[in-house]
Amino acid sequence: MYLLHNGHTPVTLIDLDLVEPFYTLRPIKVQLEAEGLEVIAWETADTLGLGEAGNILKPDMRWALKKEGSIIFDVGYGIDGAKKTRLLEGAEELKIYVVVNIARPMTGDVMRIVEYVQSLGRVDGLINNSHLGDDTDLEIIEEGVEVVTEAAKKLGLPVIWTAVEEKFAEQIGDYDKKGNPVFFLKRRMQHTFW
Amino acid sequence: MAVVPNMPKSWRVETKPHKFCPGCGHGLVLKALGEAIDELEIQERVVFGCDIGCSLLSWDFFNCDSVQTHHGRTTPVVTGVKRARPDRICIAYMGDGGGYAIGAQHLVNSAARNERITAILVNNCNYGMTGGQMAPTTLPGMKTQTSPYGRDTETMGYPTQGPEMVAAIAREGAYVARGTVANVRRLKRYIKSALQNQIDGKGFSFVEALSGCPTNWSTNAQKTWEFIEKEMPQYFKVGEIKTPGKKEE
């Protein structure tokens, strides 16, 4: 939405949906499209009878990088999401940012983040998105800022943003305690479960 | 002077005489196995799993820790033990139904993974314990309770070539052989090689033993031996099929 409202159009959102395909954009595709985004994702009706075999790459996705404007890929939450970009044509030109939530134990501390990010191959920056879902509080956000910034330093990478929910806007401000720019999020994914 | 029967040291005297039918080949296979265990001095380390079917009667046969499982499921139970306790020498003992029919997926996949276990399969061309039904190894034309007019290869196929199947899928390091109770010394050599292969950690090891079932074949001693020595080898070739380090013929 940020890209859309700041003239980086057209904006295409691509849900690869290959890794642990449970939080997918499918259910909110229509809503996002009404707001002006182009969404490339499977629709449930298209996958009738696939059931178990939800793990299928849509041909449009492979060629999506050839499109004009801004292109955002959601490669997925899972362990292996980052590897899936190899399936795409022209992926070399992408900026690759790793979203880190310190409340996920696999990226729970500086050492683990460093280890994890180094396992991914080329990475251009970190996005700190440390949260506990509905139970998010200032404490976890600030701990995330500390830990992710420290990890980024070790990795020699920039922290592109600290991403936090809009409701924390007043408490956090435009820059976090480590001076990273803050990006405010509107949560939509609660509606995306199946 | 009392006659002391010549029993392997690893046999459990208290459970002898054993409960197999007179003339059954299991006793001979288990004797070969017992002697192999003795000679390799591994009694303390052996975990012995037996299948359901006649092989279950071996559950208290040895002075070794042992477990009765389910029909066809001895291979996975023993695999589970070996994965949890790699220091043990794990033996899965089964019949042709357990290994080639209901448990075929386990045998084949254990071989493919090169599990460091030893599977010993007794092939007597039928399901003995359940009353003589047709088995994967029943010979063409052979009459059983479920092939009363003889095994028709048109509708029921040919006898499963077990060791050949295992050898085809097993990796380098595996040991595969087919012996026979008609030559116990050779059978023992194969079983010993199989166990040694496990001890050395080289890979999966598998020995099929051709054996007789006079009760269900309804044969006397002479006919039983004729069948084992003359009929079965027409379909089941005795010999080592895969040995680590040796080029395949």
Added chain:
Amino acid sequence: MSEKPIEGEKRVFMTGNEVVAWAALAAEADIMYGYPITPQNEVMHYWTRLAPKYGRSFLQTEDEISAGFTTCGGVLSGKRAFTATAGPGNILMQESMTMAEMMRIPTVLVVQQRGGPSTATVIYSQQEVTMTCFGGNGEGLRIVYSTCSHQELYDYTIKAFNVAWKYRFPVFVLGDGYQAKMRESLKMYDPATKGIKMVETQPSLGLAGVPGVDREPSHLRNTYNTEEELCEVVTNLVEEYNKVVPEVVEYETFETEDAEIVLLGHGIVTRAAQAAVKTLREQGIKVGHFRPITIHPFAADELRAICKQAKKLIVIESAQGQFERIVKEAIYGESVPMESYFKPGQGITGEEIVEYVKKGL
């Protein structure tokens, strides 16, 4: 790396399958045997990544029959072994779980229920209740925890190992696709910091010493020759199970003291039921909720006490009466009227329960 997977206590946010893997690590599980099936897969995905770092093992088997039996083999070797499955995989696991019941093999099996019968959906249901509680050719001599949140998935996966090894009956953690795949916050902890001591394991096979010389061999029998003998064996097993029941049975109640209408639900449905109780109470309607945590064995006496004062029970489940059958058996002879709200294979919200209750007033 030999440090503990979790030091002290840690707030985290993740999927339920990931929780199970961490809980098994924290519970000092030694080995997982598994076979892929949705929605359970990520238990294996995380276990396979984490286990080697802490000296634990994994085996991917050829099917769930093998996963169940290799788990039995691992447990017989004296290791904390576990597996996880769902749906058609749960069917195949039942064979090995009967062996675990008969031979007192303390296996731990995590079930993430999917829709059935048959292949159906990979998403969610509560249709594996009957199978998980009573599957196989036996008497249901097992302990089944029906969890409702990631915190419980964590707590009860750890507990499952201890209850299994303490009482030597197979223990099941009955989750579902929602719990498996949702992300939710919880507190992970090192069991020791909560005063939880992991029950020591004992090998049944591969004991020390030369059998027949230093000790008797361990000969584990699983076949019986006579009706009388089997009857005695099973009767003894049942007696021992019944002795364990009061020690393991768990349940929760919500505002049942003066409730006229009592909602019965288990697993994730309890969350909808709890929400409904809250809403309805705010509207002055005397509604309560009873929720078994051990769905088997079942807290029958406690529910009976509630039946005496309630005017109506409503059984709510994402299945066509599998839970209701357990309830009916537990309160046989009570006269309180019973209604049912069944949605086989589909999720249930608090709002729809509120609506259903109000329609019946």
